[in-house]
Amino acid sequence: MNVIVPQLGETVTEGKITAWFKSVGDKVAAGDNLFEIETDKVTTEVQATESGVLSEIRVAAGETVPVGTVVAVVGDIVARASAPPVRASTPAPILPRARGRAREGAAAGNGADRAAAAPRMLEPFNEVRTPTLGYGGVNGPLGLKVTPLARRLVKETGRDLAAIADAVRARGGRRIAAADVKAAPSAATRAAPALALREGDRVEPLSRIRARTAEHLAQSWRTIPHVFQAVEIDFSAIERARQAAKAGFAERHGVSLTYLPFVARALCLAIAEFPRINASFDRDQLILHRDVHLGIAVDLAHEGLIVPVVAHADEMTAGGLAKAIARQSAKARAGKLTPADVEGGTYTISNNGSFGTLTTAAIINAPQVAILSLDAVRKRATVVETANGDAMAVRPIGVVGQSFDHRAFDGAHSAAFLNRLKAIAETRDWAGELA
Numbered sequence: 188m189n190v191i192v193p194q195l196g197e198t199v200t201e202g203k204i205t206a207w208f209k210s211v212g213d214k215v216a217a218g219d220n221l222f223e224i225e226t227d228k229v230t231t232e233v234q235a236t237e238s239g240v241l242s243e244i245r246v247a248a249g250e251t252v253p254v255g256t257v258v259a260v261v262g263d264i265v266a267r268a269s270a271p272p273v274r275a276s277t278p279a280p281i282l283p284r285a286r287g288r289a290r291e292g293a294a295a296g297n298g299a300d301r302a303a304a305a306p307r308m309l310e311p312f313n314e315v316r317t318p319t320l321g322y323g324g325v326n327g328p329l330g331l332k333v334t335p336l337a338r339r340l341v342k343e344t345g346r347d348l349a350a351i352a353d354a355v356r357a358r359g360g361r362r363i364a365a366a367d368v369k370a371a372p373s374a375a376t377r378a379a380p381a382l383a384l385r386e387g388d389r390v391e392p393l394s395r396i397r398a399r400t401a402e403h404l405a406q407s408w409r410t411i412p413h414v415f416q417a418v419e420i421d422f423s424a425i426e427r428a429r430q431a432a433k434a435g436f437a438e439r440h441g442v443s444l445t446y447l448p449f450v451a452r453a454l455c456l457a458i459a460e461f462p463r464i465n466a467s468f469d470r471d472q473l474i475l476h477r478d479v480h481l482g483i484a485v486d487l488a489h490e491g492l493i494v495p496v497v498a499h500a501d502e503m504t505a506g507g508l509a510k511a512i513a514r515q516s517a518k519a520r521a522g523k524l525t526p527a528d529v530e531g532g533t534y535t536i537s538n539n540g541s542f543g544t545l546t547t548a549a550i551i552n553a554p555q556v557a558i559l560s561l562d563a564v565r566k567r568a569t570v571v572e573t574a575n576g577d578a579m580a581v582r583p584i585g586v587v588g589q590s591f592d593h594r595a596f597d598g599a600h601s602a603a604f605l606n607r608l609k610a611i612a613e614t615r616d617w618a619g620e621l622a
Contacts, residue, residue, distance in 0.1 A: 188237045190259040192252055195226050195526040200336060201364055202226045203251040204258065209241045215261050222248075222258065227365070227399070229493075229529050235261060251366040253334075331355060332362035340368040343410055347371065369402055396491035407553040414598060415548040417588030418605045420612050422564050425449045426583050428617035436621055440510055447483075447538050448509035449617060450561050450587060450608075455479050455501040456615075457608040458534070463596050464604050465533050467554040473595055478502075482532035482552060483512050485519040494552060495519045496532040505620035540564060546586050556595035560588045587612075 192202055202224040209221055220232045221241075239261040246258040331352050333341075341348050348363075351371045355363050384390070393401065425446060433444040458465045458479055466475045481500035484492050495515035500508060518524050537549040540563045547560040564585035571580045587608065591601045 188261045189257045190221060190261060192254050192256050192258060194254055199226045201251055201253045203366055204246050204248050206248050207244060211241055211244055213241045215239055215241050229524055229526050231526055237261060251364050334364050336365040337363050337368045340365055394490050396487055400491035404550050407550050411551050411553060412593040413551060413590050414593050415588055415590045416601050416605060417546055417586050418609045420585055420587055420609050422583040422585055424613055425617055432621040442509050442513045444509055446564055447561060448505045448512055451481060451508045451536060452505040453608050453611040454559060456611050457604055460607060461604040464557055466556050466595060468556060476533040480531045480533045482535035483515060484535060484537040485516050493519050494532060494535055495524055495528045505617060506622055536561060546588060549590050551590055551592055556592040558590050562586050
């Protein structure tokens with residue numbers, strides 16, 4: 188049985204083998220963990236599908252290979268150790284299943300937008316069609332292959348392609364992958380002088396998750412024209428429903444009711460009327476997504492962020508969102524997310540309210556075009572309208588902000604969306620959403 192790198196997500200084309208759990212000659216039972224693999228999305232373990240003996244390991248820990256590569260052989264006959272790695276054809280990506288359910292609160296005329304939002308997959312690595320890289324100099328033409336993702340990363344980050352090629356050639360590689368580009372120092376890093384250490388200073392290398400977070404956020408900040416807008420929301424209606432239901436909800440479901448699921452529900456209802464908010468950039472075009480697959484930014488003990496996805500969030504009530512968000516957040520903090528848990532997000536929420544923040548201008552989770560930030564809700568004196576005129580009252584007030592990609596839409600569109608989200612949060616009858 189050939190053991191291959193499985194398809195680990197719709198847009199994942201390669202992965203790095205980080206560890207082997209078995210050695211050549213070990214007995215393997217179906218379901219045993221064989222190796223650990225890391226992609227730009229998540230780290231996961233791959234299990235054996237059949238029993239036998241691990242007769243060959245073809246890809247060592249530390250190497251990055253495309254999806255479909257044969258990395259090991261399980262059987263009773265030991266294959267020749269010198270046999271070259273076999274590359275299976277890259278499996279066709281699995282498209283999201285169609286869902287035709289009409290959504291609550293959808294504005295008339297959105298059908299055309301949804302029809303235009305048919306999924307289109309990003310270009311996968313194809314060894315036959317991939318161009319070669321050649322350059323002159325003392326080393327002569329290298330003839331290295333470059334994956335499309337690596338090519339795009341070089342263009343976006345300005346990294347030195349010749350230096351990357353030298354590094355790949357030095358380790359005996361035959362192709363430049365995205366991991367090679369990411370591992371290369373950026374122009375800013377190369378130009379920066381080494382800092383002199385003072386007495387008492389401590390050098391702390393970035394953890395793997397911290398390094399991945401830093402790379403992704405820096406890339407988003409460099410390539411996306413961010414604009415930030417925010418509105419104040421009176422959480423009185425939400426707070427009444429929350430206080431009335433939280434004890435019973437926690438007893439039934441084991442989940443605490445916070446403000447987050449209410450804001451997530453208001454967000455989904457507002458997106459139904461502003462579908463351009465729920466989109467992704469794909470080179471020179473926008474993909475408008477019909478369904479809302481909501482990413483929730485989860486802090487991993489201040490060592491980095493990961494964004495598990497609540498699929499089809501637009502079909503859930505506030506109570507359903509509370510349970511789904513709690514479930515995904517718990518899996519993230521326990522390190523039990525699968526590739527499917529972090530794939531396909533169309534919009535992201537960053538929730539810093541528990542830390543008491545006033546306003547957060549979050550960095551967009553590319554290729555998405557917007558991200559919502561939720562900060563602390565505090566009791567404040569504010570002016571309210573009454574039958575007898577304006578009056579002062581104490582209300583729970585919080586700031587909700589949106590960072591958006593100015594290439595996707597303009598400030599007026601974002602402002603109208605935020606105003607609609609605010610109106611839903613302040614006026615919706617939330618009691619019926621918490622069963």
